[in-house]
Amino acid sequence: MTPDLSVALGRLRLRNPVMVAAGTFGYGLDYRDLVDLTQLGAIVTKSLTLAPRMGNPPPRVAETPAGMLNAIGLQNDGVEAFILETLPRLREYGTPIVASVAGETIEEYVQVAMKLSRAEGVAALELNLSCPNQARGGMEYGVHPELTAQVVAAVRQATDLPLIAKLSPNVGDITPIAQAAVQAGADILCLINTVLGVAVDARTRQFRLASKVGGLSGPAVKPIALYHLWRVRQSLPETPLIGVGGISSVDDALEFILLGAHAVQIGTANYVQPTLAQEVAQGLAAYLQENGIDSVTAIRGTVR
């Protein structure tokens, strides 16, 4: 018998637990020639803002040991362009579409969420809480329990869609923030976004990113992501969790699931191997079959 890979994250039902992460798969259609989009658990879009955003000056990326720093600065064509140009074609594939919502102000998050909620074909919203808060000198919303609660509560009022809060790892203790997000109405938590970092070029004696500070992703961040996920799993045993950070193999995905993730997202690895998400989904099925386990939910959270 083929093992059952389907998972339910509250109202969000996925045919398998392997999603692709925000900002690493374009708006969703970009890889349609290389990847079988119907084999993905869900597709998370690049984060969308109200107006088109130009993003940061280059260099925006730097390769680091087993990882990379990025400071893209939320470059995107804006939520309207996504709804008009991408969504109608993307929803044809039948794979759940999770729209990533970004904003510089709480009002912007709300506006973007409202537009996406009215559009046809969005399965859930994912709040990118790593956006710089303009009112607080560019600090991430997601490093502060009150700010997190304010964003989540405001968007909760504006949408009936399943709401995912994507948490920042750039905190000492993530559990108060996770709790604040859930109390404010988040149905699902996703963790982690990128880890703050810098890199210096010894030859030119300059920062390697024009914006100096960037977000670290890739295999190097996996233990950090697993740590935060494990902490949140203990403090919120009932909340569906999505694990993301450094996944580049079936075993990596299993680590998150064994620690209690309902689903996982593949990010940076998409750049190197666009077909990885579909291969990880197949690999999970093979792992379950080899071990005589009939569903992926049976192993979830079994490592405590």
Add this chain to the structure above:
Amino acid sequence: MTRYELPAMVVEHRRRGANLYELILHAPPIAQGATPGQFVMLRPMRTHAPLWRRPYSILRANPDKGVFSILYSVQSAFTELLSLKPIGSTVQTLGPLGSYFQPVRSARRHILVAGGVGAPPLCFFAARLAPTLQSGEQILILEGARRADLLVGMDEFRALGAEVRVATDDGSKGYKGYVTSLLEMALNEPIESAVYACGPNRMLQAVAQLCTARGVPCQISLDAPMPCGTGVCLGCAVKVNTPDGGAWYKRACTEGPVFWAEEVVWE
């Protein structure tokens, strides 16, 4: 534009200079689709460090044999690993990618300006352009490098019978100085020219400025860090002028690497 991802077999891997290698890969759809200026993303190994694949310009392509080659210099960990790939092994390959050089048919002289390891796409361009030239049309190659032994693709250029002028920083071959000085001299000659350039971004900026100041059509192939090479990460941003008088970032891997010089905003 159709792109293909496949494990390409190494059919030849030979030394072409002190630190320079040519890698010939068997990948029929890529060899058939490749246009000069385009590149491939290579992943010779499944390592976490280096993490990214790397872009390499296509040096030549033989659609009948289904092979294409790249020319690379060993610089750091990635190219060291690449240089170890034996004949018969495979390299995960994605391509052909990006924009390409477009011959300016109104020009009488096509000036190809190559800086060091920027020569490969121009070798390919020259090879495809040469058989299409009308009478009175010619190709002029200007190539610069720090030293004579760092000049790349000279055999390819000479085989075409095109005129080649060389500049080296230390004067070990040809003109002593920058290749952009050779370009300035060439542009002063009274013949309607178009310029196609690939090399370090500093050189390309100088080339672009020389050409735009004179109204000479100019295409440049830019270098940028490329995490994905496929248009999804927005890491390879290049600032360009927009028709409405503003500016925006385009992707070097998708809308580029070849841009019209007047489009690019230098900062």
